[in-house]
Amino acid sequence: GDSVTQMEGPVTLSEEAFLTINCTYTATGYPSLFWYVQYPGEGLQLLLKATKADDKGSNKGFEATYRKETTSFHLEKGSVQVSDSAVYFCALSDPGGSQGNLIFGKGTKLSVKP
Amino acid sequence: DSGVTQTPKHLITATGQRVTLRCSPRSGDLSVYWYQQSLDQGLQFLIQYYNGEERAKGNILERFSAQQFPDLHSELNLSSLELGDSALYFCASSGTSGGGTQYFGPGTRLLVL
Numbered sequence: 429g430d431s432v433t434q435m436e437g438p439v440t441l442s443e444e445a446f447l448t449i450n451c452t453y454t455a456t457g458y459p460s461l462f463w464y465v466q467y468p469g470e471g472l473q474l475l476l477k478a479t480k481a482d483d484k485g486s487n488k489g490f491e492a493t494y495r496k497e498t499t500s501f502h503l504e505k506g507s508v509q510v511s512d513s514a515v516y517f518c519a520l521s522d523p524g525g526s527q528g529n530l531i532f533g534k535g536t537k538l539s540v541k542p
Numbered sequence: 543d544s545g546v547t548q549t550p551k552h553l554i555t556a557t558g559q560r561v562t563l564r565c566s567p568r569s570g571d572l573s574v575y576w577y578q579q580s581l582d583q584g585l586q587f588l589i590q591y592y593n594g595e596e597r598a599k600g601n602i603l604e605r606f607s608a609q610q611f612p613d614l615h616s617e618l619n620l621s622s623l624e625l626g627d628s629a630l631y632f633c634a635s636s637g638t639s640g641g642g643t644q645y646f647g648p649g650t651r652l653l654v655l
Contacts, residue, residue, distance in 0.1 A: 528640025
């Protein structure tokens with residue numbers, strides 16, 4: 429079945445460092461891809477999404493490009509801030525499938541030190 | 543604020559008991575999804591309702607059930623609770639029956655003692 433694999437953390441960076449969180453997927457159809465973020469004690473917030481190959485999702489300085497050839501959707505940010513400390517989840521859903529639920533990776537905890 | 547509301551925020555109960563979690567979707571959204579987040583299992587899909595009808599089932603135990611009412615709010619019922627049911631339960635809503643962007647509520651933290 430469909431699945432998502434993302435790099436396990438925790439990831440600790442200094443403020444203004446470059447961030448990459450790797451995410452790869454396995455899907456039989458043409459999934460939509462998402463990054464969600466969970467701040468401490470809160471629910472999941474949609475960070476960005478891409479619905480077809482070569483689409484780039486971006487929000488709040490974060491970017492991810494839907495790469496069909498490498499089945500990847502890596503999250504990047506050029507300069508992280510302390511406020512970016514959170515858990516990041518990569519997820520997919522299959523618009524053409526029988527189920528519309530999201531399939532999540534295990535999450536990557538990011539800590540940014542001042 | 544996603545527009546999805548969940549009550550209660552926290553719930554503490556004992557083994558063997560039954561609880562009901564409530565979710566109100568964003569205005570206009572017809573789909574409601576329930577997910578369970580635990581340390582060992584991560585985020586797992588439980589069940590989806592679309593416009594009052596059950597649409598898809600995931601890893602939902604037989605002790606758990608859900609429904610969606612005519613006003614589109616949904617309830618997740620957990621019965622014969624076990625220690626291992628302690629988790630965060632999220633509700634999400636979307637405007638489509640499948641594959642669209644889902645917006646999550648703040649979650650209900652359930653602790654079974």
